[in-house]
Amino acid sequence: MDWLQALFCEQGIAHAVLTLALAITGGLLLGKVKVGGVSLGITWILFVGIALSHFGMTIDAPVLHFVKEFGLILFVFSIGLQVGPGFFSSFKHGGMTLVTLASAIVLLGVLTTYVLHLTTGVDIPTMVGILSGAVTNTPGLGAAQQAYADATGINDPNIALGYAVAYPLGVIGIIFSMLLVRYVMRVNFKKEDEGLAAISNEHKMAERVSVEFTNETLDGQKIGYLRELVNRAFVISRILHADGSITIADAETVLTNGDRLLVISSPDDMPAVIAFFGHTVEMTDEEWGKNTPNSELVSRRILITKSNINGKKFSDLKLRTRYGINITRINRAGVDLIPYQGMELQIGDRVMVVGSLKAIEKVEGVLGNSLKKLNQPNLITIFVGIALGVLLGSIPLLNVPQPVKLGLAGGPLIVAILIGRFGPHYHLVTYTTMSANLMLREVGIALFLAAVGIGAGDGFIETIVNGGYRWIGYGAIITVLPLLLVGFFARIVLKLNYYTMMGLFAGSMTDPPALAYANGTAGNDMPAVSYATVYPVVMFLRVLTAQIFILFAL
Known part of the structure; x- marks a missing residue:
């Protein structure tokens, strides 16, 4: 039975594949369980990954990092291809309003974080890590870590720990905010469908x-x-x-x-x-x-x-x-x-x-x-688009002092939108069947969630026991408060369609799991369209504010 022990306990390709498969399978099975008619769905993969990692089933960091980024690229690229044909028309009809609301959510999150820093005494680097986890923004975490290291010459592990502790509840907090707005405002999906048809014709x-x-x-x-x-x-x-x-x-x-x-x-x-x-x-x-x-x-x-x-x-x-x-x-x-x-x-x-x-x-x-x-996949367009997206995401846009980039999610998403809209003009075949698009999307988000969970599990319990449980509460406040303030304003004053609001929530937090939940709840593409509308601007703001926050503390 040595082979079985080696498979579960020793690092290697077979062990990595097994661990990912177990996390995804367990998460999908738990996702079918509903409490009060509500399920977290695919988000359960994240928590199963944390549990596996806590009990010793980890994956080498380089492999885990690749799986996480590649899964995220597949997810956002398939979304971009799908929403590309209608993206620019949707941007004309209310796009600037969505971007303004998303920017308000970002700035309110930063303000909330600073107020918590003043009232609790938690140092700013740790609070920035909690902020990045609460808004589920990995590029912001990386930018904050790099800015701190460049300014001080050392690494602060509390930045990453704050992120890991706040991230799981960050995902739940976004979905909770969607549900709270839905029940407080008594959203009727039939009326939302009618309103959506009237808005988009x-x-x-x-x-x-x-x-x-x-x-x-x-x-x-x-x-x-x-x-x-x-x-x-x-x-x-x-x-x-x-x-x-x-x-x-x-x-x-x-x-x-x-x-x-x-x-x-x-x-x-x-x-x-x-x-x-x-x-x-x-x-x-x-x-x-x-x-x-x-x-x-x-x-x-x-x-x-x-x-x-x-x-x-x-x-x-x-x-x-x-x-x-x-x-x-x-x-x-x-x-x-x-x-x-x-x-x-x-x-x-x-x-x-x-x-x-x-x-x-x-x-x-x-x-x-x-x-x-049409059943034959057009893989050339997909992988050419991913390559161009990685190039775009790697271009430095600002230096403050670290380069602000769109990253491995923002770059492919923007390229996919452009290809979906303008690809046929250059004789690129952008069509994929709905089933093929959904398969790419679901495989991508499953790999991403499993990798994030497995990466966050090591030291997760110890951090919470040793006082990190307070960070969970801080992260929950940072997640929920800006979403609810903007959400109720958008619903009451601007009469924003609920499907569009769900995409706004997910996009303002750059959170693929929340988008997956929103798409499953809505049963249409409106959450994905609003997500793609605000995502590039929000990604830029998240990375920029994380670096400025760190520099402000030093």
């Missing part, structure tokens, strides 16, 4: 309206000319003529008074489009589905799966001219968009095509429409 990015053309001054003009006049984004899908025939519209189609038009436009542009053409009329889908004299009109969503289409514009493909079809909507990441000739297509887009059955079959051949092809 998630279900109404494209509306269909039947309009009778009655503008006599424009009688006999082509649709292409009228589109330039109205200066609004719209598509005319089909036209019902006076003789009862239905035809597909294109830029060269001439409109005649009395024609009925099936118009697709955004909610913002639709009133102007209706007023320009005439007035609305009631027509059912069955009436629009009537046949033309020569062919059957059908509508079908076609999935873009051919790599040579990625990044191309509609104007390059000339689908209307070549096949006599009309494209009325583009569904991208669950949102319907109004197509235009300059729009760049991406693999994974679902294109709504209207035309004859034969024409649509030809368009399918051009665009792909093969689910099998």
